[in-house]
Amino acid sequence: MFSLLLLPLFTPVVFSAEKDDSALFFQAHDLMEKRQAEKAIPIFEAVLEKYPESKIRDLALFWLGRAYLETKQTDKSREALSQLEKDFPESPLRTKLRRMIVSKEAALARAEKREAEKREREAKEAAAKAASRPKAAAKKTPPAAAKEALSEEKMPAPPRSASTRPAEGFLLVIPQVAEVKVEPAADEKRGYPGEDVEFPVVITNRGNGEDSFTLDSTFPIEFRPTFYAEGGAGETIQTTPTLQPDQSFRARLRVHLPSNMTDNQNKVFEIKVASRFDRNSFQWVRKTVVASAPLLLGEYRSDKERARPGEEVRYTIVLINNGSSEARDVRVRYAYHPSLVFLSASPQPERVESAGRAIYWNLSGINSKGNEKIEVAFKVGDETAAGQQVLNRGTYLASVGGEVPFLSPPVSVMQVASLRLEGAKEEQRVVSGDQVFFPFTLTNLGNGPDQFALKAAGAPSDRLTLYFDKNQDGLFQSGEPAITETPLLGTRENFPVLVGVKVPVGRDGERLDIRLDAQSRHDGKAIATASRALLLSLPMVAIQSQLLSRDNLPGGVISYQATVTNNGSGLARNVIVSELLPPELEFVHADPEPTEKEGKRWIWKMNDLGPQQKRTFAVSVRIRKGLPAGTTVQKQTEIFYQDLHGNRYP
Template sequence: MVVIHHVHTHWVRFVLALVVLVCFSVSTHAAELDDYSVFIGGFTAFQNQDYRGAASKMSQFLKEYPATPLRDMALFWLARAHFRLGEKREAARYMALFLKENPDTPLRNAAEPELIALARSYDEQGESFVVRADEKPVAEAQDQKTIVAAAPAARAVADQARTEQLSTGKPSVPVSVATSEKIDSSREVPALTMKERAINEYRSVQEKFPGTKAASIAAERLRELHVGTPASDSTLGRVAESPRGGKAANVVTLEVGQFAAADLSVRPLKESSEAGVKISIPFEVVNRGNGTDSFVLEEGFPEEFNARIAAAGHPEISLASTPQLAPGESFSAIVDLTVPAAIIDGQRSAYPVRLVSKFDRDHSLSKEISLVFSAPLLRMVVRPDKEIVLPGEAITYRMALLNVGSAAAKKISFSLSYPAQYEPVEPLPAGFRRDGTSRLAVAEMEVGSGGRKEFTVAFRLKDEALAGQELFCRAELHNSALQLSEAFLSSAAMVGKVSGVAVRIQNESRTVLPGERVVIPVSVINTGNFRENITIKTSIPSSIRYAMYRNGGSGVTQTDELVTGSISSLSPREVVSLKIELFTPAGVADTSETSFTVTFEPESDRSKSTTASVHLVFSRPVVTLEMEAKSGRLKPGEIAHLVLSAVNNGSSMAKDVEVTSYLPVRIEVVASEPAAVDGQKGEHIWRFSELGPGEKRSIVLAYRIKPGVAAGTNLQIENRFRYKDQLGNSY
């Protein structure tokens, strides 16, 4: 197995990105600075290999900020710090807690496998968990013991084979075998290398000394190591008679069988592999068999890598197998691939490269290619400057765009979608533009590794926003270079409660007739942003009878719901129509005035009350009859004139004005202007349908005393009048 080593800090950047993201979600600016600085201090200490300092700061952080959104990160680093200090029980306890609270976290793959195993044991055993010093899995220990012991055993078998060959005097078969290095069992050798060397030694014995006891022992050892024995089809030749010196001789003919063997080596990459970039991974195949062979080449990369195998000298041509290789001949090839755009910065992955002998399909060999990936790791934090916003207020959103990945982010843009309750404050900040309805867009930019860009935009909350609504802004990042998008949601801003009431009244000042029934329409509006009860208070003179109704029509006869003192459960922006029914007193004088008020109060905040005033001016007709006539003595037959004038001195029109003159029988009417319209037995009546305010209508009556009336007789002419107002009231 080939393990390619890379710097272990790339995935740390990924974790740091998550850390920075949640750091911005603290409720106040001061708190954000505090807990961010404590946490980053612990994180920096871990990176600087000050594990004791890291454990101390993370413990302090968890103690001072138990409800922080950074809790998962703190547990993760605290567990790893204790593990690096050798304090495995504490490490297991904190890691078990971390995994329990975050079962789906991707950071599970970033922790040490032994630490994850300790955490699982702690989770199973609880407080009774005990760490056993230098404990290794049984299977691993036995496998290590077998492999390490195999190397000297293989050497012993080889020595025994040579001794047996020398004692028998049989010539060895001329096969080229590479000399193996001596293995010092006293020093620590990687298990994989020891196993390969043991296998090579055993196979070498089988190839060099076929048919001997040593070859049988080597085959048995290979089976113990779970390795198949290469085909050794040594065929016993024919026994032929060959004349020599006139005598017959028996000759044994041997044929060496071919076996398949190969070496596969992968050259490690010195740098991390960047997302979206094409890379080539070189590897080499060596034919270690004893005959010409070709090997099928396969790679195990996922489909999104678009991987293919090509010859190192001709990378443009894909191939599925090596050319025919002579024993000991090598072939250089590459795995050409494109790192997926969606790869995570710091991600570590291993994928196999495999070869299969065309001569012996049972012989295959695979090596893993370990890769560490780098990518831009973008996080966007969107925070409002207040948690509660009232209608009409301005709210500012601060946005921070961070790249905590190990690769630069190119061709980055973002759009900010905002709720319909917001209206952007003009002018927009530099770089922002409107992009359709309820969305702002920002032009492309580049953010280097570790770079940060900040933006600020303000909105005004519309008046119709309802209380209790949670408002979110959504930032969507677009990486045009990698064709990736990612969305980030802001923290919530809550619409606060606002109480208010408005009143619209028709004809706040109106003229009425005495005794008139007056209906005043009133519209009441809940200008608050939540459901509210409205209290009604009136100040109306006691001489005026009134009632209040809630209705939706405009009929004169009230059949609607009577309102006694409040309007219940009025929705935001709801308008309710009321009618105030008044009955004015009949005996009030013309042009007299009176006023009254109606106050509407929201129950939740009585200081937001609204008062409607109504001013009443009473108007009625006031008609007088003026008379001009010659007084004194009048002789019989002498004509005299009487002028009657009806004058409306009131402020309202008089209707059906009727003037009546009663003349004694000794007086006769000669003529009148206008002529009387009715009358009998000395009664003369004049009628006027209307008499406007200040209007005067005159009647001229010519009369004379009839002959034969005795001197000294007293005669009187009596005049009367009556009229009505516009309501039909008679005066």
């Protein structure tokens, strides 16, 4: 004789009573608990037929197989097992159902054998009784025989003496029946991921003999399920001590919640308590663990969407804990863009890695439904390219849960126009009419491509021309084009410019400031100017006469000295001094001798006369006789010269 107690079995699947498949399944399951397997079978079959994609299909197949066993339909139970093995080859329910089928088939075979032995025994006993009765001498009539038989059946046989027959009677041996009760049948515990929770388990021996019970659970290994005796030394146990009928044993199941469980995530598992006397006598009880964890969400803001190089940008990170428990040991890593320069942060970071461009915070905790705000200030680098999208990346990680990456809002870098003009600053001495070229270099200092308008000033416009210095040698070459603007220049790109100047006529020492102006096409306010000073270096030749002796009587000789001086800063070339005497005078002598003599005109020629250089001539003339008194006599002196460029003076 045996007793089989059917109790619920579940795998770690979360059910919802609102779903039709779950509702049908529990309806059939409740019938199994009431030992109404015949009524449960069509409901389990309906779950499998109507919901072929159900998440509890493996459970439905398992319990359908059990229901078939309860109704002694082992062949159909094996069909359910085959379908379970086909659809769920990794399910642990396959092994459980297979063992139950084998056990049931063995039990049915034993029962059939006992029934056959019982029928054989009863047949032998009937034959023995028939042989022990005395044979009748004569054949009785049917009524008489029936009456006699009835009389013998109703009336006890007369007692036999002990000396003539053995004692009669029977012996009954009450078999042990195993039964167990586990409480509570179902309960739920909440815990923080990464920590332990404990379930109390009360096991009562409801069988009619002493028994002990094995403890097992469907908790996966990552939950580290451990049984131990309540009030004991905490040692792990797998079986209860031997219990007398109606004796109870209090145990506890310790379960470790994996740290990756999310807030309000629940897992449903079962504990199996089985009799060691009869393995087919067991009970499953349901246990549910619910994670009470933090749930961090982030909000990310910047104080501007567009920024110029050199401007300050502030970023805000708000971490919100929407979970049911405190977020402990929150660590934040913020990696900022290479074009940003870190200025400050609040709260104070744990550390700042400038080389790695990363900032770290270690926040002590964020309460449930609370938040933590982090503010970081940066400066946009001066050379950050226009149009660049500045993105900062980061991660945050609490004591439970995985690392969560995030991105800050993008900030677009605006184009800023800037330029620089460079050229030699020293003065250059020039002569009127010279054609000179001054090299300048324009550099685009803006953070984006730009084009620049060019204009020269400081002299009449018809004497100024701008050229592109192709070979960048600072010298004008034939074929180099005249320009009024640059091509499109990239950031930090240089452009060589030649300013050509036809030096106008001016005075010696006169200063000309030749200026080159450049203006950005992108932003007209971005202007740069460079200049080069020209100093006119011209000759200024003058002549002075001084009387050395004077005899102004008719026939007398007058001597004078003529000094030619270059008072200018430039070289005087081809200097010519011309003395024309009036008729009243005639030349006597000159030192040096004139270069040329043309009647009354004496001419002296000099090749060069440097700045501040002088030349002296001594001349003697005679007054013609017979001049009337009161006659006015005046000689005429002229001077001619050229500069280095061949310009003639006066």
